[in-house]
Amino acid sequence: QVQLVESGGTLVQTGGSLRLSCVASAPTFSDYAMAWFRQAPSGKVRTFVAAISAMGAHTRYADSVKGRFTVSRDNAKNTVYLQMNSLSPEDTAVYYCAATKGVIGGNSGWDYDYWGQGTQVTVSS
Numbered sequence: 001q002v003q004l005v006e007s008g009g010t011l012v013q014t015g016g017s018l019r020l021s022c023v024a025s026a027p028t029f030s031d032y033a034m035a036w037f038r039q040a041p042s043g044k045v046r047t048f049v050a051a052i053s054a055m056g057a058h059t060r061y062a063d064s065v066k067g068r069f070t071v072s073r074d075n076a077k078n079t080v081y082l083q084m085n086s087l088s089p090e091d092t093a094v095y096y097c098a099a100t101k102g103v104i105g106g107n108s109g110w111d112y113d114y115w116g117q118g119t120q121v122t123v124s125s
Contacts, residue, residue, distance in 0.1 A: 002026045002114040009119030020082040022097030029078040033105040038093035053104040087123045094118040
C-alpha cells in the first residue's frame with residue numbers, strides 16, 4: 001500500500017508561483033510513476049496536469065500548463081514536486097498526486113492506483 005501526502009497549496013495572486021510537494025510512503029519510490037491531477041471547483045472530474053516517469057527521465061504535461069508548470073521528483077526523498085509559475089484564476093483547483101507501479105503512467109485517472117487527499121490552490125484575480 002502506498003500513501004501519498006500533498007502539501008504546498010495556498011492562496012496566491014495572479015502571476016504568482018507555487019511549489020506543491022507530494023511525499024510517498026512507498027518502500028521503493030523509484031518503482032512508481034507519478035502524476036498530478038486537479039479538480040476545479042465546478043469540475044466533476046479530476047483532469048490531468050503532469051506526469052513523470054519512475055526515474056524522472058520523462059515528463060508529460062497537459063496543454064493548459066505546458067511552459068508554466070514543471071514536474072520533478074527526488075527519489076532519495078520519496079517526493080514529487082509540481083512547480084507552478086504564471087498562475088491564473090483558471091488554475092484554481094484541488095491538486096492531487098497519484099502513483100502507479102511502472103515506468104510511466106497515462107493521462108487518465110484510471111491509470112493510477114494510489115491517490116493523495118489533495119491540496120487546495122486558489123489564485124485570486
